[in-house]
Amino acid sequence: xxxxxxxxxxxxxxxxxxxxxxxxxxxxxxxxxxxxxxxxxxxxxxxxxxxxxxxxxxxxxxxxxxxxxxxxxxxxxxxxxxxxxxxxxxxxxxxxxxxxxxxxxxxxxxxxxxxxxxxxxxxxxxxxxxxxxxxxxxxxxxxxxxxxxxxxxxxxxxxxxxxxxxxxxxxxxxxxxxxxxxxxxxxxxxxxxxxxxxxxxxxxxxxxxxxxxxxxxxxxxxxxxxxxxxxxxxxxxxxxxxxxxxxxxxxxxxxxxxxxxxxxxxxxxxxxxxxxxxxxxxxxxxxxxxxxxxxxxxxxxxxxxxxxxxxxxxxxxxxxxxxxxxxxxxxxxxxxxxxxxxxxxxxxxxxxx
Numbered sequence: 001x002x003x004x005x006x007x008x009x010x011x012x013x014x015x016x017x018x019x020x021x022x023x024x025x026x027x028x029x030x031x032x033x034x035x036x037x038x039x040x041x042x043x044x045x046x047x048x049x050x051x052x053x054x055x056x057x058x059x060x061x062x063x064x065x066x067x068x069x070x071x072x073x074x075x076x077x078x079x080x081x082x083x084x085x086x087x088x089x090x091x092x093x094x095x096x097x098x099x100x101x102x103x104x105x106x107x108x109x110x111x112x113x114x115x116x117x118x119x120x121x122x123x124x125x126x127x128x129x130x131x132x133x134x135x136x137x138x139x140x141x142x143x144x145x146x147x148x149x150x151x152x153x154x155x156x157x158x159x160x161x162x163x164x165x166x167x168x169x170x171x172x173x174x175x176x177x178x179x180x181x182x183x184x185x186x187x188x189x190x191x192x193x194x195x196x197x198x199x200x201x202x203x204x205x206x207x208x209x210x211x212x213x214x215x216x217x218x219x220x221x222x223x224x225x226x227x228x229x230x231x232x233x234x235x236x237x238x239x240x241x242x243x244x245x246x247x248x249x250x251x252x253x254x255x256x257x258x259x260x261x262x263x264x265x266x267x268x269x270x271x272x273x274x275x276x277x278x279x280x281x282x283x284x285x286x287x288x289x290x291x292x293x294x295x296x297x298x299x300x301x302x303x304x305x306x307x308x309x310x311x312x313x314x315x316x317x318x319x320x321x322x323x324x325x326x327x328x329x330x331x332x333x334x335x336x337x338x339x340x341x342x343x344x345x346x347x348x349x350x351x352x353x
Contacts, residue, residue, distance in 0.1 A: 062128050067280065068262055068352070071128065082141065083282060084123040088260045088352040089234065090148070090284045091119050093141055100149060100306065104157045105329025108309045116148040116284030118232045118353075148284055151231045152304055152317050155223065155326040168198060169216075170231070175325045177217045186321045190217035191248065192226035202236060204243035220302050221250045223319035223326050224286065227304065234353060246353070250302035251295075254288040254349055263350040270297035272348045278314065278337060281350055283307040287316055287337060289346045299348060303335070314338045 060081070061074045069086040083092045095115040101108070117140050120132060127133045154162065154171040161172035174195055177187040193200040194214035201207040218226060228246060229236040235245025240252035247256050254265070262280050267273030271290055281287075282305075289301040303318030306328065313336045319325055322332025329335065333342030 064125065068260055069125070071123065071125065073128075082137075084119075084127070085260055085262075085282075085352050086124060087122050089119045089122050090116055090259075090353050091123070092116055092282055092284060095142055096144060098149075100153055100328070102153075102156050102328050105323060105327050105331060106335070108311070108313075108315060108328060108330075108335070110306045110309050110315060110328075112149075112283065112307055114149075114283040114307060115143075118148070118228075118234060148227060148232060148304070149306065152223075152227050152326065155218065155226070155319075156317070157323075157325060157327065168196060170196065172216070173325065174216055174218045174223070174319065176319050176321050176323075177219060178213050186324070187214075188219045190214045190219045191222040192218065192230045194218075195222065195226060196230070202238040202243050203245070204238060206238035206242050208238060218319050218326065220319045221248060221253060224253070224302055224304065228353060249298075250288060250300060251298040253286060253302055253351065254299040256351075259286075259351045259353040261349065262352050265299075265349045272297075274345060274347055275349070278347075278350075281305055281314065282352065284352070286351045286353065287347060288349045288351070289343060290348045291346050301346075303343075305337075305350070316343075 059076055063072050063074060064070075065072060071084045071086075072080050073082040075081045079094070081094045093115045094113050097111060097113050100110045100112070119136055121127075128137075151171075153159065155174040157173055159171065159173045161169045163169050177190045179185070180187055191208070193208055194210045195216055195218050197210050197212075197215045199207055199209045225236055225246060225248075228234040235243075237243040237245050237247045237252075240247040240249055246258060247253050262282070262285060263275050263278065265272050265288075266275070270293075285305040287303045287305050288299040289303070290298075291300040292298075301318065303316035305314070305316050307314070309315045315328055315335045316337065317326060317328040317335065320327060320332050323329050327335070335343065337344050337347045
């Protein structure tokens with residue numbers, strides 16, 4: 001349960017309109033893409049050994065790999081037990097198998113042994129010998145305490161409300177945002193403090209106040225910020241320009257120097273091009289999508305990569321307008337980045353925090 005974050009307002013700050021907080025889907029394009037069945041694509045979810053030893057060694061072995069630069073821990077049978085990427089704080093650890101599903105919105109299921117956790121410091125080569133890591137690894141490897149995936153699914157449809165010691169609901173079914181005056185589209189720019197209904201003071205001293213009509217609402221980047229930041233304690237910027245840490249919008253996150261760009265934006269702006277190789281992705285990566293012609297060269301949507309579902313597709317969880325909140329569901333486009341579906345065709349880059 002997160003510590004109390006309600007603090008007095010130090011000064012008034014007007015929340016500026018932010019472009020690209022989440023994706024805009026035109027009705028025509030959405031209908032066209034929903035009519036298409038994503039083609040099955042062979043995918044590989046195992047890391048490729050590029051050097052070192054460790055397979056069938058009979059003991060646990062640390063190895064260095066490239067593209068991106070990272071360290072892996074192999075088990076006695078050569079299996080990968082953990083992955084740590086240089087300059088990133090997210091680590092993927094093997095643990096007890098879990099199933100993530102959302103039967104209200106999709107038949108897709110993810111059965112995984114991957115547990116994604118946040119380290120106290122960014123990884124560097126040789127960090128396995130440092131005391132801070134030894135203490136962290138001893139506490140977290142094999143632990144069943146909630147990780148980033150468990151936290152993310154505490155906001156999907158039907159998720160029960162959870163309250164902190166002060167009675168503030170910090171988890172539970174979230175919506176994307178209130179309806180616009182047209183009664184059709186939904187308002188964006190809904191950050192984690194809107195969902196919580198409390199004023200929040202960031203590390204640089206900026207305090208932002210929630211808006212009553214946005215209570216329990218999270219746009220796509222707000223969803224990532226409540227999971228990675230408010231809950232897992234990754235540093236957060238107040239906006240895309242104020243403070244340090246994870247920026248406010250999907251575009252700000254995609255272009256930030258924070259973390260590691262495992263798939264970089266390529267091709268000509270403003271639409272860029274779809275990546276040709278997605279095998280470098282790891283559960284817990286942030287995925288970015290270009291979806292709206294009105295936002296120039298901005299990335300418009302961000303999602304959390306889950307890995308392979310039981311049908312062998314690469315899937316994600318994100319907060320969406322059509323489904324009205326965090327989902328790995330099908331409404332408004334299947335949550336896949338392989339095949340020929342809506343989101344697969346608009347996927348552009350990925351970052352490992």
